[in-house]
Amino acid sequence: MGAYIVGGSIVKVDRHFEYGYRDLAYKVLSSCEVCGDPDYIVVASALPELMAHQVDLGVHIVQWAGRRVPVVRVESGESSGVAAVEVATSLVRSGTARKVVVLGVEKVTEYPTYIANRMYSLILDYEFEVLRGISPPVYAALAMKELMRSGFSRECFSSWAVRMHENATRVPHAMLRFRISVESFKDAQVLAEPVTLYDSFALGDGASAIAISSEPADYEVAVEVKYSSSEVGLPAYARDRVSGLEASTKLFRQLEEKFGVDLRKVAVELHDSYTPYPIALLHSLGYIDTRCELGELEYVNLSGGLKARGHPIGATGIYQVYEVFKLLTGGFDGVSVNSEVGVVHSMSGPDNLSRVLLLRRWK
Amino acid sequence: MKLSVPQFWRVKESLYRLVLTRCLNCGRVSVFKRPACPYCGSPSIAHEESQGIGVVESFTKVYYKQDSSEDRLPEVVAVVRLSEGVRIVGEVVGVKVDEVSEGMVVEAVLRRYTSDDPYGVIYYGLKFKPLKQGNTQ
Numbered sequence: 001m002g003a004y005i006v007g008g009s010i011v012k013v014d015r016h017f018e019y020g021y022r023d024l025a026y027k028v029l030s031s032c033e034v035c036g037d038p039d040y041i042v043v044a045s046a047l048p049e050l051m052a053h054q055v056d057l058g059v060h061i062v063q064w065a066g067r068r069v070p071v072v073r074v075e076s077g078e079s080s081g082v083a084a085v086e087v088a089t090s091l092v093r094s095g096t097a098r099k100v101v102v103l104g105v106e107k108v109t110e111y112p113t114y115i116a117n118r119m120y121s122l123i124l125d126y127e128f129e130v131l132r133g134i135s136p137p138v139y140a141a142l143a144m145k146e147l148m149r150s151g152f153s154r155e156c157f158s159s160w161a162v163r164m165h166e167n168a169t170r171v172p173h174a175m176l177r178f179r180i181s182v183e184s185f186k187d188a189q190v191l192a193e194p195v196t197l198y199d200s201f202a203l204g205d206g207a208s209a210i211a212i213s214s215e216p217a218d219y220e221v222a223v224e225v226k227y228s229s230s231e232v233g234l235p236a237y238a239r240d241r242v243s244g245l246e247a248s249t250k251l252f253r254q255l256e257e258k259f260g261v262d263l264r265k266v267a268v269e270l271h272d273s274y275t276p277y278p279i280a281l282l283h284s285l286g287y288i289d290t291r292c293e294l295g296e297l298e299y300v301n302l303s304g305g306l307k308a309r310g311h312p313i314g315a316t317g318i319y320q321v322y323e324v325f326k327l328l329t330g331g332f333d334g335v336s337v338n339s340e341v342g343v344v345h346s347m348s349g350p351d352n353l354s355r356v357l358l359l360r361r362w363k
Numbered sequence: 364m365k366l367s368v369p370q371f372w373r374v375k376e377s378l379y380r381l382v383l384t385r386c387l388n389c390g391r392v393s394v395f396k397r398p399a400c401p402y403c404g405s406p407s408i409a410h411e412e413s414q415g416i417g418v419v420e421s422f423t424k425v426y427y428k429q430d431s432s433e434d435r436l437p438e439v440v441a442v443v444r445l446s447e448g449v450r451i452v453g454e455v456v457g458v459k460v461d462e463v464s465e466g467m468v469v470e471a472v473l474r475r476y477t478s479d480d481p482y483g484v485i486y487y488g489l490k491f492k493p494l495k496q497g498n499t500q
Contacts, residue, residue: 114428121429127374128395129490131476133425133454138440141423142452191438205378237442237452238401269366 003092004362006219007034008210008322013175013310015109016205020046022064024207025105029065032101034219035213039097041071044084044104046314050119051110051355059064059239061103064141073315077123077348078273079230080104081208081317082355088212089225098214102335104315105207116203123349125235133304137200139236139350140274141162141192143243144199147276147283154194157275161198162271164295168304170335172320175204175310179180199275206312208319212350216362221329223342227358233351243280245351252285255358264296267327267342269320274303299337302327320344321357328361365479370485378488381471383414387499392449413470416494417443420450423458439463443491457492468494 009032011088024192025043029035040123043058058071060161071281076083088100144157162182168174180198188196216222233247245344248271255261257322264287274279278301282288285338287297294300303323306316326332340361347354382396387407394457399406422441428442439455441463455463456474469491478485 054463105422117427117429127370128377129452131378131486133438133490134452135425135427135429135439137427138423138425138452141425142421142442145421145423189426190424192425237450242442322425332483335452 001095001214002216003072003212003214003225004216004222005225005325005359006211006213006216006222007108008034008208008325010173010208010319010322011132011206012173012185013202013206013312013319014144017109017312019205021057021105021107022061023170023224024107025061025103026065028104028105028207028209030103030203032209034176035101035209036100036248038101038211039064040088040091040100041069041344042091042102043071043102044072044080044102044244044314045076045079045106045317046077046316047106047119048106050122051107051183061105075314076353077269078313079317079346079355080314080349081320081355082344082346082357083317084107085210085212085225085317085321085357086228086355088232092212092214094131100212101209102208102212102318103209104266104312105224105319106312107205108203108312109205113203115306115334117170120135120203121152121292123352127216128235129237135192137191137195137360140240140276141195143276143280143350144194146241146243147280148194148317151290152279155182158185158277159270159292159294160275160278164301164305164307165194166176167302171304171309172317172333174304174308175202176304176308183212192216196273200274200349201307201311202308202309204312206310206319208315208322210322222362223325223328224360224362226360227259228355228356230355232353235352236350243276243351245277245281245354247351248281248345248354249284251335251345251354252281255356259358260283261341261343261358263300263343266339267299267324267337268345269343270305270345271303271347272301272307273311273347275307277347299339304335320346321359324359328359366477366484366486368484379473380488381415382443383411383413383449384412385409392447394449394451413445413471417451417469417471417491419443419455419465419467420444420461421465422455422463441491443469454490455492456490466475470494
């Protein structure tokens with residue numbers, strides 16, 4: 001039995017001080033036309049225990065919405081959203097449910113940014129990394145330095161961010177809808193040399209929902225979840241190179257070998273939490289060399305990516321899936337692709353765990 | 364109390380002593396006391412203590428605010444190649460941040476990690492400091 005995305009909804013990634021977890025979830029569920037009467041709801045969220053002192057978030061969202069639907073929450077760090085899609089797809093494919101709503105929701109503005117940073121850093125190993133002073137920007141910096149030693153220029157990474165901001169200017173739900181220049185990096189706040197704030201994702205609140213059904217004929221449009229896979233990588237400190245994204249590379253090689261996926265021809269949303277990671281991945285896959293020319297990759301991160309659309313940690317994967325769904329079924333607000341195939345890539349940490357989804361337009 | 368004393372105590376052999384895990388199957392060595400090899404998954408392993416001496420292979424100056432240690436920023440976090448051949452990532456102290464360099468020889472040293480509050484429990488663990496001035500390269 002197949003699993004098909006038949007619609008969804010999102011809220012703008014932003015600082016939603018007026019909304020909590022339940023409010024954002026209710027807001028996106030209410031605006032999702034195809035999300036009514038599901039057999040199951042799968043909630044993706046990474047930080048509610050830390051941000052809102054809330055365990056079993058899924059139940060409280062469903063009760064708040066006045067529903068009586070079975071619910072489970074999926075937490076897999078930054079890749080929670082795509083993990084939730086994997087779970088929902090399994091429920092549909094197995095015949096357990098005919099329709100599942102996958103709801104991603106995250107609040108990251110309940111505390112000052114430095115506290116949010118502390119909570120986000122817990123995607124790393126608390127005892128062996130966080131306590132020792134290692135944070136996600138540290139690994140990004142070490143990865144960038146490795147790549148620069150291999151011949152990449154500093155401007156290569158800046159160019160990625162510039163392109164993401166340019167893409168985000170056309171995306172209504174993006175958090176950072178303004179342009180930046182390579183020159184602006186000179187004055188950017190340094191997180192861990194040589195990584196700056198401009199190399200980092202935009203941290204914002206968000207909520208996103210999609211409906212996955214076994215009955216695509218009942219809906220106006222449908223995109224099949226053709227394939228999903230995930231890989232666990234080595235801890236970054238145990239690798240020969242921090243920038244060696246073996247788990248992600250292996251997943252994309254699988255997509256090439258099994259389905260002939262060419263990233264120059266499909267809509268693809270890459271996990272670009274820090275600029276060295278998409279550069280390292282595209283280089284390892286052979287799409288770019290040290291000149292860092294991204295021209296042929298015209299459908300990569302049309303959303304603006306985590307960099308500019310924003311990164312509501314556990315909800316981000318559902319944004320990515322919704323965006324590719326929209327691109328394959330007509331586009332959004334003037335942004336479109338000439339392709340019936342799309343790929344979503346999600347990582348948690350520096351390739352500690354990576355997931356991919358292959359989506360194909362059904363009708 | 365924001366930190367768990369039992370949790371800290373439980374990992375003392377990785378925080379206070381630099382215990383390594385040598386795989387008896389694939390032969391690779393990994394940092395920290397582990398139940399299985401991270402490279403091949405074999406549970407056939409032996410633990411040994413590092414001499415705690417290494418060379419800085421790469422490093423970054425960190426300005427990222429995330430806890431009560433902001434008054435210590437910037438700090439240096441480095442990839443250190445231990446004399447046993449294995450890499451570890453850790454903070455470098457006891458030297459001005461602008462004087463840390465690739466090739467610097469360092470040794471593990473017990474230093475303060477964090478504390479619950481100004482009057483609470485202080486938690487210690489290993490960092491690195493220069494073994495001597497100058498580079499080996």
